[in-house]
Amino acid sequence: MNDIELNKKSAALVLTLATLGISFYMWLFLHAESQLAVGVLIIVALGLTLLGKKLGTLQRIEEAAASRPGLARGWSLLAALALVAAFYDSHFVLLMIGGVLLYATACMGLTVQFGFSGVSNFSGAAFFGIGSYTTAVLATHTGLPSLVTIAIAGIVAAVIGSILIWPVLRTRGHYAALVTIAFGILFKTFLEVNDVLGGPQGLQVPGMTLFGHAFNDNFTLFGVEFSFYVNYVLLSLLLFVCVFVLVKALERSWVGLSMDVVRTDETAASTFGLHIVRWKVIAFTLGNLFAGVAGSVYGMMVGFVAPNNFTFADSLLLLSITILGGLGNVIGLIPAAIIVLMLPEKLQFIQEYRVLLYAALVIAILLFRPDGLLPRKTRLFFSRRATQ
Numbered sequence: 001m002n003d004i005e006l007n008k009k010s011a012a013l014v015l016t017l018a019t020l021g022i023s024f025y026m027w028l029f030l031h032a033e034s035q036l037a038v039g040v041l042i043i044v045a046l047g048l049t050l051l052g053k054k055l056g057t058l059q060r061i062e063e064a065a066a067s068r069p070g071l072a073r074g075w076s077l078l079a080a081l082a083l084v085a086a087f088y089d090s091h092f093v094l095l096m097i098g099g100v101l102l103y104a105t106a107c108m109g110l111t112v113q114f115g116f117s118g119v120s121n122f123s124g125a126a127f128f129g130i131g132s133y134t135t136a137v138l139a140t141h142t143g144l145p146s147l148v149t150i151a152i153a154g155i156v157a158a159v160i161g162s163i164l165i166w167p168v169l170r171t172r173g174h175y176a177a178l179v180t181i182a183f184g185i186l187f188k189t190f191l192e193v194n195d196v197l198g199g200p201q202g203l204q205v206p207g208m209t210l211f212g213h214a215f216n217d218n219f220t221l222f223g224v225e226f227s228f229y230v231n232y233v234l235l236s237l238l239l240f241v242c243v244f245v246l247v248k249a250l251e252r253s254w255v256g257l258s259m260d261v262v263r264t265d266e267t268a269a270s271t272f273g274l275h276i277v278r279w280k281v282i283a284f285t286l287g288n289l290f291a292g293v294a295g296s297v298y299g300m301m302v303g304f305v306a307p308n309n310f311t312f313a314d315s316l317l318l319l320s321i322t323i324l325g326g327l328g329n330v331i332g333l334i335p336a337a338i339i340v341l342m343l344p345e346k347l348q349f350i351q352e353y354r355v356l357l358y359a360a361l362v363i364a365i366l367l368f369r370p371d372g373l374l375p376r377k378t379r380l381f382f383s384r385r386a387t388q
């Protein structure tokens with residue numbers, strides 16, 4: 001047995017043990033109900049992270065993931081399915097898992113915009129809400145299949161985004177950000193004063209139906225009754241995987257390279273003949289498409305949408321996840337979404353200080369870890385195979 005085979009087996013063992021350990025910790029964290037238990041688990045996580053960094057364990061895990069990208073992807077998917085199976089009848093936990101997956105999917109759109117092409121978008125929640133409200137209207141007043149409704153919701157968000165991008169491109173720096181902030185505020189105001197869309201009270205969103213199966217009904221498998229949220233979590237996981245594969249393929253392609261050149265140096269990009277406006281429009285439109293699709297599924301999962309669900313604070317939440325995961329890093333979005341979304345839900349006493357928590361996290365990351373939660377080596381492991 002040569003050294004390469006030994007290294008592959010060693011990497012497989014490291015990844016297996018790491019996945020089992022992280023999965024077990026997440027099971028404990030999601031199962032914990034008392035504030036004391038959650039606090040202890042957070043302290044344990046911080047302690048293990050520091051110890052792993054000091055002993056070199058984290059580095060070995062990163063190297064193992066870089067050498068076996070396919071296995072890392074497979075274990076990650078199985079771990080997610082195992083958590084869904086472990087909480088098959090827990091509505092609240094499944095709702096949180098589904099929320100993490102959908103918000104991470106929407107943040108992949110922001111990653112394409114911010115991280116790939118450098119286009120500012122501080123109205124992510126507005127496009128997320130466009131998807132939700134489009135689904136509410138179509139599902140209530142038309143007989144379109146649910147999958148078609150989801151697709152239309154994403155297209156509507158993309159079309160509106162393709163219109164908004166023009167005033168964004170006519171400004172620079174902070175002024176471009178202000179255009180998207182203004183759009184987010186106008187979107188919420190429009191919802192509040194529009195009685196057709198329910199006004200401040202919002203709208204109910206009919207549940208999804210796929211091939212005659214109603215997602216809002218519990219189902220029984222092998223004599224065991226499963227929560228109806230399992231349907232939405234599995235759909236959210238499938239959506240996340242599909243968008244993830246698409247974004248990683250985009251990142252490795254000449255399209256992603258062109259966007260990166262535009263983001264890095266517009267002068268150099270124009271010198272090499274790249275159409276700067278075109279690539280920014282594509283990135284902004286594609287990112288809003290992802291947000292709209294994720295918002296569509298989210299609306300059907302929660303069953304109700306209102307203007308207060310899509311405020312500027314919610315846009316900051318999405319932005320916090322994107323920055324915390326690392327700009328241009330889609331792999332870090334899941335742990336970032338877990339921290340930003342689940343932590344306040346588990347620690348109820350910080351609910352009123354959520355925006356302060358997001359701001360503190362973003363500042364800490366920008367000061368101490370500008371590349372995000374995960375090192376650059378870790379974020380490359382999914383695309384390493386393409387460069388070999």
